[in-house]
Amino acid sequence: MKNPIEALNKIFDSRIRLGVMSVLIVNEHISFNELKQLLELTDGNLASHLSTLELAEYIRVQKAFIGKKTNTTYSITDLGKQAFKAHLDALEKMIKGL
Amino acid sequence: MKNPIEALNKIFDSRIRLGVMSVLIVNEHISFNELKQLLELTDGNLASHLSTLELAEYIRVQKAFIGKKTNTTYSITDLGKQAFKAHLDALEKMIKGL
DNA sequence: TAAAAGCACTTTGTTTTCCAAAGTTATTCT
DNA sequence: AGAATAACTTTGGAAAACAAAGTGCTTTTA
Numbered sequence: 001m002k003n004p005i006e007a008l009n010k011i012f013d014s015r016i017r018l019g020v021m022s023v024l025i026v027n028e029h030i031s032f033n034e035l036k037q038l039l040e041l042t043d044g045n046l047a048s049h050l051s052t053l054e055l056a057e058y059i060r061v062q063k064a065f066i067g068k069k070t071n072t073t074y075s076i077t078d079l080g081k082q083a084f085k086a087h088l089d090a091l092e093k094m095i096k097g098l
Numbered sequence: 099m100k101n102p103i104e105a106l107n108k109i110f111d112s113r114i115r116l117g118v119m120s121v122l123i124v125n126e127h128i129s130f131n132e133l134k135q136l137l138e139l140t141d142g143n144l145a146s147h148l149s150t151l152e153l154a155e156y157i158r159v160q161k162a163f164i165g166k167k168t169n170t171t172y173s174i175t176d177l178g179k180q181a182f183k184a185h186l187d188a189l190e191k192m193i194k195g196l
Numbered sequence: 197t198a199a200a201a202g203c204a205c206t207t208t209g210t211t212t213t214c215c216a217a218a219g220t221t222a223t224t225c226t
Numbered sequence: 227a228g229a230a231t232a233a234c235t236t237t238g239g240a241a242a243a244c245a246a247a248g249t250g251c252t253t254t255t256a
Contacts, residue, residue, distance in 0.1 A: 003138050005117035014243085015111055019103035019192065026195035032204055040101050045244050047205055063204095069252060072204060088193065094117065095186065097124035112214085130233055143215050145234055161233095167223060170233060 007090035009083055011056055016041065016049045021084045024059060024076040031073050050074065058083055105188035107181055109154055114139065114147045119182045122157060122174040129171050148172065156181055 012018050019039050023030055036046050053059045058080030062073045076084075110116050117137050121128055134144050151157040156178030160171045174182075 001136055003136060004120060005113045005137060008113045008116075010113070013111060013113055015103045015106045015108070016243090018106075022102060022192045022195070025193070033202090036204095038099055038101060039103055042245055043203090043205070044207085044246075048243080051205095070203075091189075095120045095123070097120070114214095131231090134233095140216055141232090141234065142217075142236085146214080149234095168232075 004094040007086075007093070009087040009090070011052065011058070012084070012087045014049065016045070017053055020049065020053060020074075021058065021076065021080065024074065025081070025084065029062070029073040029075050031071065035074070053080070056080075056083075102192040105184075105191070107185040107188070109150065109156070110182070110185045112147065114143070115151055118147065118151060118172075119156065119174065119178065122172065123179070123182065127160070127171040127173050129169065133172070151178070154178075154181075 012021070016039060020035060023035065023038065032046070032050075035041075035050075036043065039046065041049075050059065054061060056079075057077055059074050060077050062075065064071050064073070110119070114137060118133060121133065121136065130144070130148075133139075133148075134141065137144065139147075148157065148159075152159060154177075155175055157172050158175050160173065162169045162171065
């Protein structure tokens with residue numbers, strides 16, 4: 001038997017980062033505030049998890065202007081999609097026993 | 099939309115505890131050493147995760163004797179099975195977007 | 197127009213979690 | 227008797243999570 005947990009992605013150990021990714025798989029774009037309200041997080045906490053995902057290049061930030069007001073949205077990258085899928089595959093394999 | 103992460107079980111945030119549970123879903127009994135080798139963990143690390151699972155009553159310990167030598171095995175409880183399934187359901191719902 | 201509020205952060209500091217290494221007790225192998 | 231193995235517990239340090247407060251900019255409200 002092979003170690004079943006080594007294929008899991010450490011970045012997705014966190015429920016919050018997992019939540020962000022699954023929101024972004026379904027929604028092309030989402031704003032900081034929407035995420036914050038949806039996941040019921042404080043600003044700092046969300047921001048730090050987002051920056052972890054950004055650093056891994058799993059998500060991307062868009063800073064657009066609506067008039068003069070900035071509107072920040074996040075979206076998933078191809079790498080992010082790939083990594084997330086791989087993680088889910090690994091999870092499934094682990095659960096099904098190999 | 100509802101917060102997708104609140105239904106996730108915090109105990110299963112840990113890859114190691116997740117791994118233990120998925121091993122125990124498939125195998126009726128498993129020994130400390132088998133788990134240690136399979137998951138490639140140090141004694142202390144494994145023991146502490148096991149005690150977290152035991153405290154939650156998700157797993158049970160059996161201390162049997164083979165001759166005079168103790169043989170410790172772990173197995174999943176009904177509560178553990180239930181909690182694990184609920185967690186997997188919550189995961190699936192989250193990923194599929196509600 | 198001055199004050200209050202919202203957005204998207206960053207900084208600070210505390211608490212929690214994780215984990216390796218060493219120590220422990222009991223048994224078994226050499 | 228001495229070394230090794232099993233199954234832990236204890237210790238201590240590093241990393242992660244988190245809340246709260248602070249920041250700079252903009253917009254809304256009084």
